[in-house]
Amino acid sequence: MEFSTVGVVGAGVMGVGVAQNLAQTGHRVVLVDVSDDVLDNARHELRQSLRAYALFNKGAGADPQAVFDRIDFTTDYDLLAKADFVVENVTEDWGVKQRVYERIDAIVRPEVVFAVNTSAISITRVGSVTSRPDRVVGMHFMNPVPMKPMVEVIRGHHTSPDTIETARRFLGGLGKDCIVVEDVPGFVSNRVLMLTINEAAFLVQDGVAPAKDVDRIFTSCFDHRMGPLETADLIGLDTILKSIEVLHESFADSKYRPAPLLKKMVAAGLLGRKSGQGFHTYR
Structure with a gap:
């Protein structure tokens, strides 16, 4: 080998x-x-x-x-x-x-x-x-x-x-x-995905829809296997936050400003699947 x-x-x-x-x-x-x-x-x-x-x-x-x-x-x-x-x-x-x-x-x-x-x-x-x-x-x-x-x-x-x-x-x-x-910050996958997850976090923060309904829009309307917030929970919200912060620093563009709700959840230890609680519950 x-x-x-x-x-x-x-x-x-x-x-x-x-x-x-x-x-x-x-x-x-x-x-x-x-x-x-x-x-x-x-x-x-x-x-x-x-x-x-x-x-x-x-x-x-x-x-x-x-x-x-x-x-x-x-x-x-x-x-x-x-x-x-x-x-x-x-x-x-x-x-x-x-x-x-x-x-x-x-x-x-x-x-x-x-x-x-x-x-x-x-x-x-x-x-x-x-x-x-x-x-x-x-x-x-x-x-x-x-x-x-x-x-x-x-x-x-x-x-x-x-x-x-x-x-x-x-x-x-x-x-x-x-x-x-x-080699550009975020490459292809995360330059798109992190913006999607971050915007989905803003939707929950602003009371537009709860996390389960935000995800259902993507799984039911677009046939995605997972919604953006369930994807974030799988990856780990701490990792998501670090990635968005890198994009924000690299591009100096306000569109990459991390959602305050995301920052609060990470500070509270609500990291997704690995902690048992993120945008969804896994206990």
Whole structure:
């Protein structure tokens, strides 16, 4: 296998999903985070996800325990030295991402590609703090990762054609296709989606309609699988807020001003599915 061992940095919702997808397709995974508590939660979430995947995909052939055993959970960044590819999934905070890339750039072999799993942060900016800007590429996975067949791949200013081709082969090994777009804040998906979610939050805030009815408009009238606020709950309202704030800062355009209701909910810990309460209830 060309990418026999893959480093996954960040063990939140997206990191666990990427690790699961990799392990299900036969890769060894080094899943790194800074906290043992986060890693313990990642183990719990992964076991639940694997049970659910086996239940809804009978005959898929992936033994949940065998998949789990392909993942090494660790706080030791030095274990990334054996990685053939790295996917980074830390929070949408430039200061945090910058420190992570400066750290892993000194550990991971020079020829290895870094994939930035981000919804808004500039790939060019990430590449600028590494010694390999030509081997840094955006790889915007969608949640839940194992169930989504398409990935938005972002070409930074210095990203080489070889790196784009490597990204295609890597994703092909996960059973996924990709669409390549250019490096602008929010790219395609989140430049549109974050505006939609933010405006939907304003509708709830302004009393135009409750969250359930806002979502029903989209699922019933437009045949969307999920409404914008249910989508926000799935992604995590803290992640949504950070993404909108990045867009607001990047474009200096008031249309990206975060809805005060969204900010209030995040401050209150109402983060969506992962907290049990967001625009909808999941208890």
